[in-house]
Amino acid sequence: MKIDRLLAMTILLLNRKRISATELAQRFEVSTKTVYRDIETLCHAGIPIVSHQGMSGGFELMERYTIGRQMLSPGEIEALRTAVKGAATALDDRTFEDLTEKVQALLGGNVHTDAASSGPGVVFDFNPWNCGASMRERIQLLRTAARESLRVEIRYLNMNGRESRRVLEPAMLLLKGGTWYVQAYCLLRSEFRIFRLTRILELRETGEPFRPKPAPPIESYEWNEDWDKTPKMEVSLHFGADVRLRVIDQFDPSRLTQLADGSVRITGLFVADEWFYGMLLSYGDRVCVESPSEVADELLKRASQIVKAYAGMAKAQV
Secondary structure, X not given: OHHHHHHHHHHHHHHOOOEOHHHHHHHHOOOHHHHHHHHHHHHXXXXXXXXXXXXXXXXXXXXXXXXXXXXXXXXXXXXXXXXXXHHHHHOOOHHHHHHHHHHHHHHOHHHXXXXXXXXXXXOOOOOOOOOOHHHHHHHHHHHHHHHHOEEEEEEEXXXXXXXXXXXXXXXXXXXXXXEEEEEEEEOOOOEEEEEEHHHEEEEEEEEEEOOOOOOOOHHHOOOOHHHOOXXXXXXXXXXXXXXXXXXXXXXXXXXXXXXXXXXXXXXXEEOOOHHHHHHHHHOHHHEEEEEOHHHHHHHHHHHHHHHHHHHHHHHHHO
């Protein structure tokens, strides 16, 4: 519908400095003539759109123009309130609490009642289950360091289990998949890195100021296979039916095959490291390594060492 396109076009202009007629036409799948007619309609409606000519020309809104509450539906305002409330669960920050109240005020009395009676439909809670007081303290310390441009020193355990001391210039905190990370310039590596907060063994403020450097956008970070060059092997694991729920929670669904008897087979590439064997041992006799044989042999060796260790303890107690 035209009214929907006009509203979407107005919001797009609010969020963009300048946009060309060609880009608008492509985005809304209309002709450039239709775009010019829509812009004229918006101008007649009192929306202050400025047109620029030339190679870098296009349309933009006059500065300080904003949309009012009337442009948002009760459902959209409720969705915004839910998202802001979710952000407040992850951070001890009065700013988010105040923002929640302001968005709540947009709903108004009757509108809030109607929206609340039907429920939000979705709840955002970004606070991980295991996020205790110590983790919150780290988050707050790193946020303050990033905001005030102060260096921090950490003792860090990398994915290969090696410890190192590093001085960081924090730039941004990132909550991804229920896990907190910090993007920071690492003086040891002379580049920006992403550090997982659960692997920070020690964290302290240095009080030393730094001049912020332009950081790569968080959105550009994707998993890079070069980060972990540890060889992987194709593994097939057979889990008993009584641990199926745990297996479904732990592994990627694309690796999983549910068998007729309720048991589960997991196949895929794995790094045969300490975590991998520890994970297998945690399943006890509820897992069988179908292939390769060297993984089964290593698991048997580790299980035998456990039995031997406890047998020695039993003899000592006699």
